[in-house]
Amino acid sequence: DTGVSQNPRHKITxxxxxxxxxxxxxxxxxxxxxxxxxxGQGPEFLTYFQNEAQLEKSRLLSDRFSAERPKGSFSTLEIxxxxxxxxxxxxxxxxxVMGSPLHxxxxxxxxxx
Amino acid sequence: xQQVKQNSPSLSVQxxxxxxxxxxxxxxxxxxFLWYKKYPAEGPTFLISISSIKDKNExxxxxxxxxxxAKHLSLHIVPSQPGDSAVYxxxxxxxxxxxxxxxxxxxxxxxx
Numbered sequence: 001d002t003g004v005s006q007n008p009r010h011k012i013t014x015x016x017x018x019x020x021x022x023x024x025x026x027x028x029x030x031x032x033x034x035x036x037x038x039x040g041q042g043p044e045f046l047t048y049f050q051n052e053a054q055l056e057k058s059r060l061l062s063d064r065f066s067a068e069r070p071k072g073s074f075s076t077l078e079i080x081x082x083x084x085x086x087x088x089x090x091x092x093x094x095x096x097v098m099g100s101p102l103h104x105x106x107x108x109x110x111x112x113x
Numbered sequence: 114x115q116q117v118k119q120n121s122p123s124l125s126v127q128x129x130x131x132x133x134x135x136x137x138x139x140x141x142x143x144x145x146f147l148w149y150k151k152y153p154a155e156g157p158t159f160l161i162s163i164s165s166i167k168d169k170n171e172x173x174x175x176x177x178x179x180x181x182x183a184k185h186l187s188l189h190i191v192p193s194q195p196g197d198s199a200v201y202x203x204x205x206x207x208x209x210x211x212x213x214x215x216x217x218x219x220x221x222x223x224x225x
Contacts, residue, residue, distance in 0.1 A: 004156070033212065040122070042202050042215030043157065056211055091156055101147060102213060104156030 004029075004105035006092050012111045013082055020078045021108045023092030032075050033102065034067055035091040036060065043091055049075060082112045116140045117205050119216035126223050132190040134219050136203030139184065143205040147213065148177060148188045151200045160201075161188070193223045 005024040013019050025032050030051050035043035046065070048056040051072035061067075064082075069075040079086055089109050093102040118137045126132045136146075144165040149157035163170040163177045163186070170177050176189045190197055203216040 035215075040217065042117075042119075042204075042217050043213075045212045045214070048211055093156075098211075099145070101159035101162065104149075104158070106154065106156045 004092055004094055004103055006090075006105035006108050008108055009106065010109045010111075012113065015084060015112055016081055018078065018080045019082055019110060020076055021090055021092075021110075023075045023077070023094075023105060025074070025092070025094035026096075026103055029094035029096045029103070030072060031095050031098070032069060033093045034075070034077050035093060035104075037089040037091060037107070038087075046077075079110075082110075084112045086110060087112045115217070116143075117203055117214050117216040119201075119203055119219045121219050122217070123220040123222070126193045126221065128195055128223055128225050129192045132188075132193045132197065132221055132223065134188040134190075134201050134203075134221065136186045136188075136216050137184060138186075138205050140205070140207060140214075141184070142207040142209075143214075144208045145206040146177070146179060146186050147204045147206070148175075149202045149204060149215075151202065151218070157202055190221075193221075195223050195225050197221060198223045 007022045032049045034046040037043045045058050047067050049069040064080045067077045089107040091107045093104045147162040148160040150160045151157040161172050161175045179186045200218045200220050202218045204213040
């Protein structure tokens with residue numbers, strides 16, 4: 001499968017714990033995006049990487065959230081001190097060049113209890 | 114403030130008939146529009162797009178219409194098939210081009 005891969009698919013954690021998600025992009029897709037989707041809403045932009053550089057961050061990305069993309073390949077999204085409001089589907093998307101459609105992974109569903 | 118709105122949360126259509134999904138936007142800097150389709154437990158998949166220099170784009174059973182003066186676009190699916198049952202998201206990109214802004218989605222149900 002050469003699509004965008006996200007792990008884990010599901011994560012249940014207790015409030016206050018830290019969680020980390022991973023995204024493996026389609027090979028040669030140098031642009032990588034993280035989105036968050038809550039029930040009944042469309043995906044909301046969180047952050048964007050071009051290669052290893054994080055070029056844009058949404059206001060939604062509080063200081064408890066951090067994303068990295070070492071060496072411009074896979075990316076991780078960490079949430080520290082999780083809150084119940086962090087419960088959502090976290091989607092990773094990549095594309096090869098500006099203007100081409102985004103290719104989404106199947107997401108990581110986070111439940112904070 | 115939602116810049117992209119899909120005012121119909123759900124739509125039910127009979128198989129073989131036309132499905133029309135609507136989307137409105139407020140940001141006049143948007144210059145490229147896309148429709149994505151999402152099945153349960155999967156990520157959104159790209160369906161069709163249209164540039165702001167066009168008013169129509171067609172791909173098989175799917176046609177997207179853009180009315181810039183009204184800041185409105187629509188997706189027509191004809192004929193509708195049960196396999197088209199999914200959530201459809203409208204998305205828009207501004208001329209900086211870095212990210213997409215999505216609407217809240219419309220759940221389409223095509224009944225056999």
